[in-house]
Amino acid sequence: MDKDKIIILLNKDLEDEHAAIIQYLSHAYAIGEGEMACEIEAISREEMRHLDWLAEAIVELGGTPSLVRGKMLLEGKFVAKWMENNVFLEDGAIAQYKEHIKLTSDPMIKRLLRRILSDEEAHRDQFKRFVEKAKVEGVEDLRGIRQDKVIQLLNWAIEHEYTVILQYMFHSYMTTNKAAKKELEDQAINEMQHLGWLAEAIVDIGGSPMIEHTEIDQSIKNASMLRADIEIESEVAIEYDRAAKEFADPNLKKLLFRMRDHELYHDEIFSDLLKGGKHQIKD
Numbered sequence: 580m581d582k583d584k585i586i587i588l589l590n591k592d593l594e595d596e597h598a599a600i601i602q603y604l605s606h607a608y609a610i611g612e613g614e615m616a617c618e619i620e621a622i623s624r625e626e627m628r629h630l631d632w633l634a635e636a637i638v639e640l641g642g643t644p645s646l647v648r649g650k651m652l653l654e655g656k657f658v659a660k661w662m663e664n665n666v667f668l669e670d671g672a673i674a675q676y677k678e679h680i681k682l683t684s685d686p687m688i689k690r691l692l693r694r695i696l697s698d699e700e701a702h703r704d705q706f707k708r709f710v711e712k713a714k715v716e717g718v719e720d721l722r723g724i725r726q727d728k729v730i731q732l733l734n735w736a737i738e739h740e741y742t743v744i745l746q747y748m749f750h751s752y753m754t755t756n757k758a759a760k761k762e763l764e765d766q767a768i769n770e771m772q773h774l775g776w777l778a779e780a781i782v783d784i785g786g787s788p789m790i791e792h793t794e795i796d797q798s799i800k801n802a803s804m805l806r807a808d809i810e811i812e813s814e815v816a817i818e819y820d821r822a823a824k825e826f827a828d829p830n831l832k833k834l835l836f837r838m839r840d841h842e843l844y845h846d847e848i849f850s851d852l853l854k855g856g857k858h859q860i861k862d
């Protein structure tokens with residue numbers, strides 16, 4: 580099989596990992612802070628590592644990591660049904676990885692896919708246990724139907740965070756500058772924290788987190804990437820500052836000021852990379 584075909588297979592796997600990450604995070608946020616939510620979040624983090632390995636392998640082969648999210652299974656009113664959906668998703672992943680292992684001749688790719696497959700088999704077993712656990716323990720969907728301006732702003736913030744996570748990860752895969760790669764990865768991880776805090780805050784005050792993203796900057800030149808990243812950081816810092824001052828709830832105020840400070844930090848880090856410092860970017 581030639582490189583281009585392998586890249587297509589790996590991108591299909593990557594898109595499905597992306598869907599699994601968001602599906603599992605949605606479940607974890609909806610059921611709150613118990614043991615099961617923590618375990619589901621841990622599974623989601625393993626899917627993030629899979630996505631990361633696949634993206635790096637795609638770039639290594641000369642390809643571009645896909646930003647498309649595969650199909651999610653989010654239907655069902657009860658948590659046990661969600662866990663059944665997750666078993667179904669893992670079954671699909673297992674079948675697909677087995678097929679892709681057979682189709683590829685590249686030994687490094689085969690090894691990587693086998694490594695991921697072993698995780699998916701473990702996840703399937705975990706989710707099978709969670710189907711029973713959800714029934715026995717009566718694990719519930721804690722999301723509410725509140726839909727006022729506060730919830731809208733917090734969901735707007737989630738949309739921003741999800742967008743920059745994908746954007747910084749994409750830029751980190753495509754950049755040729757090592758210092759930029761490291762910073763983009765670090766800041767993407769920080770944005771993942773923000774997304775989690777926002778989703779938990781929404782559920783706490785009786786709303787429902789919407790995990791959707793908006794347009795992602797797909798520049799591949801170092802300077803253009805950083806310019807786009809600086810622009811989005813300075814915009815969101817202003818917006819978080821404004822919202823923090825407006826919010827009455829002291830916890831939400833603190834959360835938004837804290838995120839504003841992080842965004843200002845990101846802005847400065849990216850600006851240093853672009854304008855000066857020891858790792859200055861020229862192209």
Ligand SMILES: [Fe+2]
Binds near residue numbers: 596625699
């Ligand atoms: Fe995975």
Ligand SMILES: [Fe+2]
Binds near residue numbers: 599669672698
């Ligand atoms: Fe999995």
Ligand SMILES: [Fe+2]
Binds near residue numbers: 740769838841
């Ligand atoms: Fe953020």
